[in-house]
Amino acid sequence: MPELPEVEAVRRAIHLNCIGKKIIRSVIADDVKVIVDVSRSDFEASLTGKTIVAAHRKGKHMWIQLDSPPFPSFQFGLTGEMYIKGVAAAKYKRSSVKDIDNWPSKYSKFFIELDDGLEVSFTDKIRFARVRLLKNPAYEPPIFALGPDALLEPMTEDELFKSMSKKKTSIKKLILDQGFISGVGNWIADEVLYQSRIHPLQIASSISKEQCAALHKSLKEVIEFAVEVNADYDRLPADWLCHSRWGKKPGKINGHKIEFIEAGGRTSAYVPELQKLSEDQAAKITIKTLTKSSKKSKGEADEAESEDEEIAYSEKPKRGNRAQSNSKRPPIKRKSHKKLNEDSDDDDEDYMEDEVVKGKAVKKAATTKKTKGSKENKKPSARKKSQENEDESESDDSGIDEEWEEEKRVQVKGKMEVDKKVQAGGHTKTRAK
Known part of the structure; x- marks a missing residue:
């Protein structure tokens, strides 16, 4: 994004x-x-x-x-x-x-x-x-709820260290927080952590002054250089991680293996040989490496957020039932998403995959609750259970088809109206001449 x-x-x-x-x-x-x-x-x-x-x-x-x-x-x-x-x-x-x-x-x-x-x-x-x-x-x-802009209002090294010393969350999650620093997204976060040799899961408060100095320097240099080349990726240095991170494909950078994990609710690229956890923290957690086919558990899906981390600072829905209705919408199939956005990067696909898992988790929870609250409270027969699964599948497909058709209707309607107004403007200019 x-x-x-x-x-x-x-x-x-x-x-x-x-x-x-x-x-x-x-x-x-x-x-x-x-x-x-x-x-x-x-x-x-x-x-x-x-x-x-x-x-x-x-x-x-x-x-x-x-x-x-x-x-x-x-x-x-x-x-x-x-x-x-x-x-x-x-x-x-x-x-x-x-x-x-x-x-x-x-x-x-x-x-x-x-x-x-x-x-x-x-x-x-x-x-x-x-x-x-x-x-x-x-x-x-x-x-107004955003934190200081990473380019225009950068923290000093001391301010950054003092702010991090109070945070018990992972450093990747912290620098993605738009209320902490605004403007840093997934590729910049991975890049600056790689260049400062900090593990994405390192707890922010455990980062040393030397590590903080390296992070502060990397933040400044990566953002300023990317802005200087007008965000043209082809002009970014060849030894930057960003050239290898998209797609979650196995690879190496400067001879070191790149791996993918989940950190801060996002798919994160890092180099294990260079970005190591402290001994105390390494002994407490198990790092699960992600692959292109990895599926997230319900707990991981609940943690995952949009690439646009600042969505947390958007206005709350004005209608009390709006958030609830959105959470119960049927999940979008990966196939439908690819039709809509064939050229998106795998980072964007990760987001949609998270949404699919969330949707399935919500539906599963609703089905479980309904079963528990039934009057008979008996285990359904194999034939009945199979029929229920078929009905549920048909219901899901119907909801997905309706959503996809609505998406197409909105796009076609919008295109027709924009074209009509643009053409009307052109005719007006011709008559004026």
């Missing part, structure tokens, strides 16, 4: 190409999952006629400042991307929208045309991004 360097590359592109230009037309997708708490008509009315005066970023969030509020804010999620027509986009390692010849993309959620003819589109293929309209983004959720 886009992390700090990728989002900063987008911010810089907006700054270089859009500042001082007026928005003459806007098209917002009819997608209430991505477009948060505002109707498309109100969103479009708030943009049209406004002038872009600045582009800001904190952590993995970005917002565009206009000559008057409210301002559009973007939480990129797993596959959110910003395109400026005619301007080279940042080369995301896991770009989901490969072909933008069909402009704007059918996955466009936010589209604006500027007074010089320049066009900007924010796309999201799997609809995990969030686009908001906020009066003062820096002081509203979810941005």
